[in-house]
Amino acid sequence: xxxxxxxxxxxxxxxxxxxxxxxxxxxxxxxxxxxxxxxxxxxxxxxxxxxxxxxxxxxxxxxxxxxxxxxxxxxxxxxxxxxxxxxxxxxxxxxxxxxxxxxxxxxxxxxxxxxxxxxxxxxxxxxxxxxxxxxxxxxxxxxxxxxxxxxxxxxxxxxxxxxxxxxxxxxxxxx
Numbered sequence: 639x640x641x642x643x644x645x646x647x648x649x650x651x652x653x654x655x656x657x658x659x660x661x662x663x664x665x666x667x668x669x670x671x672x673x674x675x676x677x678x679x680x681x682x683x684x685x686x687x688x689x690x691x692x693x694x695x696x697x698x699x700x701x702x703x704x705x706x707x708x709x710x711x712x713x714x715x716x717x718x719x720x721x722x723x724x725x726x727x728x729x730x731x732x733x734x735x736x737x738x739x740x741x742x743x744x745x746x747x748x749x750x751x752x753x754x755x756x757x758x759x760x761x762x763x764x765x766x767x768x769x770x771x772x773x774x775x776x777x778x779x780x781x782x783x784x785x786x787x788x789x790x791x792x793x794x795x796x797x798x799x800x801x802x803x804x805x806x807x808x809x810x811x812x813x
Contacts, residue, residue, distance in 0.1 A: 741803070744802045744803055794811050795811070795812045796809040796810065796811055796812065797809070797810055797811070797812040798810075
């Protein structure tokens with residue numbers, strides 16, 4: 639009977655060492671002997687899970703920062719390309735404007751030049767007409783003098799001169 643009594647007392651002692659479910663924390667449901675080990679393993683697992691979550695959050699933050707940096711670099715590259723295109727267009731426009739201004743200045747320079755005088759002109763087939771009328775006028779024929787001067791005025795005498803706009807010699811009325 640003493641063996642039976644010893645088993646009963648040890649069973650009662652073990653049963654009283656168990657904590658009720660209401661008082662138990664995480665891992666304490668196994669009782670006095672096994673409860674500490676279960677709680678430590680659960681706490682270690684929770685710590686590893688938190689460490690992994692923190693690592694994942696940091697990795698996600700770094701990836702977001704890298705994506706933002708790539709977007710900023712792409713935007714900056716697009717702005718540089720656009721600025722380069724605008725500068726190129728402005729240079730082309732300035733070259734075109736300079737060419738037009740140079741062309742206008744040569745045409746205005748030609749217009750500003752006085753027309754050639756009769757003394758500056760090259761001899762042509764029309765030279766005989768004014769000289770003969772001048773010879774007749776000096777000989778004393780008064781009636782023919784008035785008709786000769788009107789003929790000289792009505793017939794336009796052309797002179798040859800160089801035009802930079804056309805890069806050739808052109809005929810223009812002499813004055």
